[in-house]
Amino acid sequence: xxxxIEIDRLAFAWQGDQLTLDIPQWTVEAGETVLLRxxxxxxxxxxxxxxxxxxxxxxxxxxxxDQSLSDLSGRKRDKFRADHIGYIFQQFNLLPYLSALDNxxxxxxxxxxxxxxxxxxxxxxxxxxxxxxxxxxxxxxxLHQTAVHLSVGQQxxxxxxxxxxxxxxxxxxxxxxxxxxxxxRDDFIKLLxxxxxxxxxxxLFVTHDASLGQYFNRHVELSDINRASGGLAxx
Amino acid sequence: xxxxxxxxxxxxxxxxxxxxxxxAVSVALLLAVERVKEQVQANFANTVSGTDxxxxxxxxxxxxxxxxxxxxxxxxxxxxxxxxxxxSQNRQVKWSVPISLGDSVSGMPVVATTVGxxxxxxxxxxxxxxxxxxxxxxxxxxxxxxxxxAEKLGYAVGDQLIIAHGTxxxxxxxxxxxxxxxxxxxxxTGTPVDQxxxxxxxxxxxxxxxESEHEAHDEHHDEHADxxxxxxxxSAALVGLKSRQMALFMQRDINTAAGEPLTALMPGxxxxxxxxxxxxxxxxxxxxxxxxVVIGLLGMLTILLASLRERSRxxxxxxxxxxxxxxxxxxxxxxxxxxxxVATASGLTLLYILQISLSGIIQQQTGLLFALQWPTVAxxxxxxxxxxxxxxxxxxxxxxxxxxxxxxxxxxxx
Numbered sequence: 001x002x003x004x005i006e007i008d009r010l011a012f013a014w015q016g017d018q019l020t021l022d023i024p025q026w027t028v029e030a031g032e033t034v035l036l037r038x039x040x041x042x043x044x045x046x047x048x049x050x051x052x053x054x055x056x057x058x059x060x061x062x063x064x065x066d067q068s069l070s071d072l073s074g075r076k077r078d079k080f081r082a083d084h085i086g087y088i089f090q091q092f093n094l095l096p097y098l099s100a101l102d103n104x105x106x107x108x109x110x111x112x113x114x115x116x117x118x119x120x121x122x123x124x125x126x127x128x129x130x131x132x133x134x135x136x137x138x139x140x141x142x143l144h145q146t147a148v149h150l151s152v153g154q155q156x157x158x159x160x161x162x163x164x165x166x167x168x169x170x171x172x173x174x175x176x177x178x179x180x181x182x183x184x185r186d187d188f189i190k191l192l193x194x195x196x197x198x199x200x201x202x203x204l205f206v207t208h209d210a211s212l213g214q215y216f217n218r219h220v221e222l223s224d225i226n227r228a229s230g231g232l233a234x235x
Numbered sequence: 236x237x238x239x240x241x242x243x244x245x246x247x248x249x250x251x252x253x254x255x256x257x258x259a260v261s262v263a264l265l266l267a268v269e270r271v272k273e274q275v276q277a278n279f280a281n282t283v284s285g286t287d288x289x290x291x292x293x294x295x296x297x298x299x300x301x302x303x304x305x306x307x308x309x310x311x312x313x314x315x316x317x318x319x320x321x322x323s324q325n326r327q328v329k330w331s332v333p334i335s336l337g338d339s340v341s342g343m344p345v346v347a348t349t350v351g352x353x354x355x356x357x358x359x360x361x362x363x364x365x366x367x368x369x370x371x372x373x374x375x376x377x378x379x380x381x382x383x384x385a386e387k388l389g390y391a392v393g394d395q396l397i398i399a400h401g402t403x404x405x406x407x408x409x410x411x412x413x414x415x416x417x418x419x420x421x422x423x424t425g426t427p428v429d430q431x432x433x434x435x436x437x438x439x440x441x442x443x444x445x446e447s448e449h450e451a452h453d454e455h456h457d458e459h460a461d462x463x464x465x466x467x468x469x470s471a472a473l474v475g476l477k478s479r480q481m482a483l484f485m486q487r488d489i490n491t492a493a494g495e496p497l498t499a500l501m502p503g504x505x506x507x508x509x510x511x512x513x514x515x516x517x518x519x520x521x522x523x524x525x526x527x528v529v530i531g532l533l534g535m536l537t538i539l540l541a542s543l544r545e546r547s548r549x550x551x552x553x554x555x556x557x558x559x560x561x562x563x564x565x566x567x568x569x570x571x572x573x574x575x576x577v578a579t580a581s582g583l584t585l586l587y588i589l590q591i592s593l594s595g596i597i598q599q600q601t602g603l604l605f606a607l608q609w610p611t612v613a614x615x616x617x618x619x620x621x622x623x624x625x626x627x628x629x630x631x632x633x634x635x636x637x638x639x640x641x642x643x644x645x646x647x648x649x
Binding site: 075078079081082083087089093094095096097098102106107109110111162 | 239242243245246548549551552553554555556557558559560562
């Protein structure tokens with residue numbers, strides 16, 4: 001597997017407006033950890049929605065793990081995402097009524113591929129989930145607390161553990177640290193990268209905060225790869 | 236999936252609980268209506284038992300039954316005492332009891348009969364009449380009251396009553412010269428017996444004495460020891476046969492006999508005939524319970540649809556972790572079916588609780604006895620119908636969620 005992400009002559013516009021994204025060529029190699037930085041409204045979220053297969057590019061191709069997303073049907077893209085991409089959302093997207101542990105286990109519940117990888121590790125999904133959560137700093141009582149009762153920092157750890165469970169090839173994190181103070185943010189990123197490395201997971205970390213660059217293999221400014229100037233409509 | 240549905244429901248306790256209550260109440264009502272119907276029918280069929288034939292003047296079966304057993308309506312003709320005597324001496328007849336109707340006490344029908352009535356009249360499952368207090372009448376000018384009659388008229392043993400001619404509530408010809416002593420009050424039966432005032436045939440004759448022309452018939456003889464017949468015409472006779480199998484032949488014989496035109500009916504058969512005429516009542520009850528269930532289910536539909544909006548985030552999260560639109564569809568349907576199953580079970584429980592706690596009062600008020608019983612096959616079908624209806628209804632919000640999640644994709648609206 002040569003590259004985790006490969007973008008070729010990508011063009012995307014929201015509803016026929018001016019182009020939000022115009023990326024001639026961009027590649028992330030497998031195993032890389034990349035920080036993608038751009039100010040609000042620079043098209044970060046749009047790019048992520050294309051990478052996650054939520055939207056489809058009007059022109060050009062987006063290949064993840066050598067699979068062109070535009071070749072897949074909507075349902076297959078859903079499956080592909082669940083199987084291969086760990087996604088940490090800006091709002092974490094936890095189910096408030098499930099416990100921290102159950103939220104993490106959701107990752108394997110809908111993805112047979114992730115279940116297989118968990119099984120291949122020789123541990124149960126629950127065992128791994130507990131391990132991740134504990135390494136990310138949740139106490140055993142917090143494991144069984146419902147998500148609504150967790151602090152923002154704890155919710156973020158749960159979201160990270162969920163994204164990592166079942167060792168997806170690619171981890172995409174969308175501004176997961178925006179709600180944290182700088183000390184805890186740095187701790188979190190270190191842990192996240194450590195766990196990713198263990199799983200051999202490629203990491204694409206998207207943020208507006210340039211100070212995090214030191215932790216990653218590569219620091220990319222979106223404005224360097226994106227030729228479109230506008231794109232303020234849908235940040 | 237089931238676990239997820241349960242936890243999601245638990246997260247929305249209040250609305251889920253309200254839905255369950257709404258459906259449970261309608262299920263309880265649906266089943267209760269059915270039981271009331273069955274019990275009314277059973278009680279109806281129980282009004283008379285052990286009597287093989289009722290014989291009266293020529294009239295319609297239903298008319299004769301209504302008059303002789305339910306004391307509703309009147310018979311245009313009467314049956315002569317001579318015919319009654321002939322009947323009672325028939326070889327097939329084991330016992331016979333004459334009854335004479337047409338008078339009342341403040342609207343309560345007076346049944347003039349013999350003491351034999353209390354021995355032979357049976358209701359429900361061959362149950363005999365029993366006294367609550369006092370004794371049977373032993374001579375003329377004495378009366379035994381049904382439970383309701385005693386209660387409504389406010390009489391107790393030892394009081395006196397005045398019989399009025401005619402069956403209306405207000406009569407202009409009261410037999411005020413003939414006060415009658417109340418000697419006994421019957422236990423409640425849940426049949427028209429409760430409404431009646433029982434006196435001896437001769438009492439009535441004494442009251443009516445001089446008004447009728449019977450004095451000219453002294454030459455008639457009967458089996459009474461004094462060879463005096465108590466009256467010359469009666470309204471009907473209850474007949475018990477030596478062998479029940481003979482009822483059909485006897486009925487035909489009487490109906491086709493050459494003498495006085497008479498009608499004989501078999502109570503069970505005619506009761507059924509009568510019940511059939513009450514179909515409308517049955518259908519109305521069914522209609523009402525169906526409407527109640529529909530309202531309960533519509534309530535569930537409303538709540539499910541309303542909850543979709545607040546759950547759009549939940550749906551998006553599930554989609555984000557890999558649940559396809561089909562999974563969300565299944566989730567919502569599972570949830571609704573779960574709700575209806577729980578609600579249906581609660582409805583059944585509610586019914587039993589109500590039945591246990593209220594059966595005493597109901598029996599006292601209406602005489603209807605609601606026996607505790609396992610749900611009948613029909614009950615199970617009804618409950619299954621509710622669950623299936625719940626499932627079908629849940630397809631609406633589930634389909635909407637499916638469409639919505641396809642359209643919204645992973646866009647999470649906070």
